[in-house]
Amino acid sequence: MQIAPIPENEKERMEAVHRMAILDTKPEERFDRLTKEAVEKLKVPISTLTILDSKREWFKSCQGLDQKEGERAISFCGHALFAEDIFIVEDTLKDPHFADNPMVISFPFIRFYAGVAIFDYKTGQPVGVFCVKDTKPRLFSAEEISILIDIANRAEKELNK
Numbered sequence: 001m002q003i004a005p006i007p008e009n010e011k012e013r014m015e016a017v018h019r020m021a022i023l024d025t026k027p028e029e030r031f032d033r034l035t036k037e038a039v040e041k042l043k044v045p046i047s048t049l050t051i052l053d054s055k056r057e058w059f060k061s062c063q064g065l066d067q068k069e070g071e072r073a074i075s076f077c078g079h080a081l082f083a084e085d086i087f088i089v090e091d092t093l094k095d096p097h098f099a100d101n102p103m104v105i106s107f108p109f110i111r112f113y114a115g116v117a118i119f120d121y122k123t124g125q126p127v128g129v130f131c132v133k134d135t136k137p138r139l140f141s142a143e144e145i146s147i148l149i150d151i152a153n154r155a156e157k158e159l160n161k
Helices: 010-021 029-042 142-159
Strands: 044-051 056-064 070-072 087-089 112-119 126-134
Touching: 010 029, 029 044, 029 056, 029 126, 029 142, 112 142, 126 142
Parallel strands: none
Antiparallel strands: 044 056, 044 126, 056 070, 087 112, 112 126
């Protein structure tokens, strides 16, 4: 398993995360609407708006999972945080970076992942990821990619209000 990377500028990235004062806040309908929309439009069981803390991924909004956070080191969002446009793993069991990931070989049995980094407008630092996950492999069409990027952009705007 490939551990999620930590950037050289992690200190500045974490300053941006803390400046936004979003970590460990209560759920908000404005974000829940977006994760629900992603589940419905993209026909996936799981969608999250994830903020990446120094050692954990924390879900500001989550559809399809009861948990509210996970380990950053094993998170898919920890990888998606550094993708230029979108980070997609069509079949986790066929990808040597993720095939033995605990979230693949045990609950929630992730087989597909797609995520878009979310940025702090003031600093330009990536602070989180808007993502969808499925328990079966799948190909993501250009239209589905466009839908996910659009929803992620709206989530980013909401976070920066």
